[in-house]
Amino acid sequence: MSTTTLLHIDASPRGERSHSRKLGREFVAAWQAAHADGRVIARDLGHNPPPFVTEAWVEGAFTPPAGHSAAAQAEIRISDQFVDELLAADELVIAAPIYNFGLPAALKAWVDQIVRIGRTVGMGAGGFEGLARGKKVHVIVASGSDFRPTGAYGAYNFFEPHLRGILGFIGITDVQFVYAHSLNDGNPLREQSLAEARTALKSLVAA
Numbered sequence: 001m002s003t004t005t006l007l008h009i010d011a012s013p014r015g016e017r018s019h020s021r022k023l024g025r026e027f028v029a030a031w032q033a034a035h036a037d038g039r040v041i042a043r044d045l046g047h048n049p050p051p052f053v054t055e056a057w058v059e060g061a062f063t064p065p066a067g068h069s070a071a072a073q074a075e076i077r078i079s080d081q082f083v084d085e086l087l088a089a090d091e092l093v094i095a096a097p098i099y100n101f102g103l104p105a106a107l108k109a110w111v112d113q114i115v116r117i118g119r120t121v122g123m124g125a126g127g128f129e130g131l132a133r134g135k136k137v138h139v140i141v142a143s144g145s146d147f148r149p150t151g152a153y154g155a156y157n158f159f160e161p162h163l164r165g166i167l168g169f170i171g172i173t174d175v176q177f178v179y180a181h182s183l184n185d186g187n188p189l190r191e192q193s194l195a196e197a198r199t200a201l202k203s204l205v206a207a
């Protein structure tokens, strides 16, 4: 039987103060307890953001390898590492803050590295088709206000539709979101929200 692999992504630039990191660590500990011989790949985007797409990257991603400049080779090698980690995983846990209604820049930079024609997206008879099928993704979202889709700021939540859209584009449709919301200092809902997020994450490990 092959080993189950979890890709653990952190996207907060904060350290010990980060709620998403704390919840992500707890999820991973529970996942490891449930998968005795499971393998975890850690990818810390918050502390080591991926490079942005450059002209050399575009050359590397969209032209035949034989003609690649040294710069294109170097840039695409980095992208390949991100893609290899993603494709090696059976499950992903992505722990991230909402920044300005959407994905923090480090997570968006990762998205730009892993959406790759020929690796995670193919061209079928009917157009684009996702190649990263069969994976399960858990997304832990931390926000200062209530950005749950049904929450007071739900109409401004561009994080979930964006990430769901991107994951669907590469073939991943089994995606669960857990919200730790209302985390701003002094918000009376904060502790309850964190407790509910912990309970939801535990049930995702068990599922």
Ligand SMILES: Cc1cc2nc3c(=O)[nH]c(=O)nc-3n(C[C@H](O)[C@H](O)[C@H](O)COP(=O)(O)O)c2cc1C
Pocket (backbone or CB within 6 Å): 012, 013, 014, 017, 018, 019, 020, 021, 096, 097, 098, 099, 100, 101, 102, 142, 143, 144, 145, 146, 147, 183
């Ligand atoms: C640059 C920046 C932008 C933010 N934008 C939002 C926002 O749009 N909506 C929101 O509810 N909270 C926002 N926040 C608050 C964070 O989402 C909140 O502090 C969250 O806990 C951060 O995640 P972390 O604890 O894992 O670092 C923002 C914080 C920062 C620093």
